[in-house]
Amino acid sequence: METFIKQRIKAIKKGDQNAFADIVEFYKDKIYQLCYRMLGNRHEAEDVAQEAFIRAYVNIHTYDSTMKFSSWLYRIATNLSIDRIRKKKPDVYLDAEVTGTDGLTMYSQLADEGTSPEDALESLELQKTVQEAILKLPEKYRTVIVLKYIDELSLQEISEILDLPIGTVKTRIHRGREALRKYLGDL
Known part of the structure; x- marks a missing residue:
């Protein structure tokens, strides 16, 4: 699979924007789960996961092909999650705790x-x-x-x-x- 990912990265670097959709499709659940476990909130996890993919796409030229792409992407998502934890402000979401339901x-x-x-x-x-x-x-x-x-x-x-x-x-x-x-x- 890593070979497929590296082929997609080469295509992205040559200007094929659609190749990144394959990468997102493959890693989206894993990155979301990582962010959710770090942040404990579905909405924040979705935001941070999306930001991780955007950062990866924008900075794909800095990716070192001798390193596993998944490690690079996980590092981006982990760092963004840590940044969010550090800046955390209380938010209210529709899926917040329902009063009286423990x-x-x-x-x-x-x-x-x-x-x-x-x-x-x-x-x-x-x-x-x-x-x-x-x-x-x-x-x-x-x-x-x-x-x-x-x-x-x-x-x-x-x-x-x-x-x-x-x-x-x-x-x-x-x-x-x-x-x-x-x-x-x-x-």
Whole structure:
């Protein structure tokens, strides 16, 4: 797949604007999920993911073809997410918590076929608890935890994305897990 992506990049550099649509199509869900796990908000994640693709397109000439494109794109999305976290202002969105529903949004109240309402609620509550714990982590730990356990990237890939030595990545993952353990307590 990386070969296909590199071919598309060569086409973009030669002026084929449509080639970038293939790249967006391939990576859009992964980049959105990364941003969502970092930011914890659907609207912000959509905005940051879109900005990441725009930045990648505008700066495609700076892409080093000896590096994996996915690592380069993840770095852009991660940096934009970190910037958003640092500038975060409280916003109100249509999918914000519904008053009197213990943290549920209208979207999260839709039934999942195949599971009981109790199981679905328990799973939703666990997911929400874990997501809240991840959002409490300092950004340097949150970033590596999301990249390692949500996006399932290797230590090498995380090292490339964050431009950090592997030893630093390992330390941050360890400290992030310890902090999560503390936040999650008896779960």
